[in-house]
Amino acid sequence: MNRRARRELGDFLRSRRERITPADVGLPAGPRRRTPGLRREEVAQLAFLSTEYYTRLEQARAHHPSLEVLTQLARALRLSDPERDHLHHLAGAPPLPPPGPSREVRQSLIDLLHRLPGAAAIVISATYEVIAWNALAAALMEDFSALPRRDRNLLRRAFLGPHRHGRCLYGLSDADAFTRTSAQHLRAAAARYPTDPEVTGLVQELLAGSAEFAHIWAAHDIAARPTPCKTFAHPLVGPISVNCDVLDIADRDQQLLIYTAPPGTPSEEALRLLSVVGTQRMGVPG
Structure with a gap:
């Protein structure tokens, strides 16, 4: 210096x-x-x-x-x-990249989630772990607060959970695109965090437990954005078609996903009903 x-x-x-x-x-x-x-x-x-x-x-x-x-x-x-x-x-010593994906969500983002009463919103980490959500997202998808941390990972839920045997995760209309895109995003994350034991462990677990994941992984493709429109087959109120907007939280390597229904549609009415019903799913499986 x-x-x-x-x-x-x-x-x-x-x-x-x-x-x-x-x-x-x-x-x-x-x-x-x-x-x-x-x-x-x-x-x-x-x-x-x-x-x-x-x-x-x-x-x-x-x-x-x-x-x-x-x-x-x-x-x-x-x-x-x-x-x-x-x-x-x-000091002439550029900072080292973080060893693993950040799971810390800024308070301003958490506040934003709860200021979106008409939208379902979640924050996911670079490995597709749901690390923050609002009440409507819990009603639309599942009550993440009732799950242990490892089961909040959407990749693990999609490829290794009960949804894999002929059932789509949350009844998503673009389930195949979601599984392919999320696996490809994980490949990019694994390159950014090559020494993080949680990332490498998740990859090995998925490779060992899912032939579908192993097939996607072997292709070495890197994905772009997820599908902007999708439909959730909700077990209580039926199909809900929503727009999906994704906002990058670049400094934390996270994404904010916001699901909104077009105004004046049955899906908007269904979301409004869910906001009242909440997570009282009456034994509906996640």
């Missing part, structure tokens, strides 16, 4: 330190402070560094902090993902 880069790094660390109050990190405020935010020794304590070394970083006197040090600083200073990446670039 040259002198200018070290100075930029020091200025960034100081600016992040000064925006955090002791209360933010569970420290007592103590006597009157001369500067806003945390003291250098407090950041050093939170990052498991010596005060002398952290001071050298802020004063542009330290060279090439390690990845471990940068990780500890990002955690201590409560950096956002973009700020963490910026810290790494300033």
